[in-house]
């Protein structure tokens with residue numbers, strides 16, 4: 603019985619193993635507006651700033667971390683655990699909408715080659731942010747009509763449903779250990795105890 607309770611409490615946090623949130627995130631990074639890093643515009647970003655609502659590349663994620671969590675909270679779309687409201691906020695925001703605010707006054711031909719300076723100026727100094735609009739943030743989530751249906755095309759890339767074959771204890775253990783580790787294989791450490 604204790605095990606069941608533990609599982610329920612863990613279930614509050616969505617991990618990439620949760621196929622529903624997994625599908626949403628995978629679907630979001632495939633949207634045309636999110637296919638390029640919000641800052642350096644490199645292809646296929648797999649990291650995110652959950653409070654800014656943007657998808658960014660690994661290099662830019664390191665720079666975002668250096669800004670401090672009061673400006674940007676970085677998470678991996680594939681490795682980290684996500685709260686359901688964080689996933690919903692990413693759905694609500696995204697790179698296009700976010701940059702509409704943060705790059706409102708950015709010259710179109712601006713040279714982003716000094717990316718660290720660019721990111722600092724963009725988010726810390728807010729140099730190019732829209733003057734006539736409030737900074738978008740988590741509070742806007744109620745204004746967004748967020749669909750609860752998984753977006754198209756995201757079902758394959760996530761942690762497979764093999765996870766279902768783990769024993770309950772194993773699944774809980776994995777949930778605790780998972781964020782820092784790659785997905786466990788089916789065979790490693792699977793107890794042969796049958797229930």
Ligand SMILES: [Zn+2]
Nearest residue numbers: 639642659662
């Ligand atoms: Zn980048």
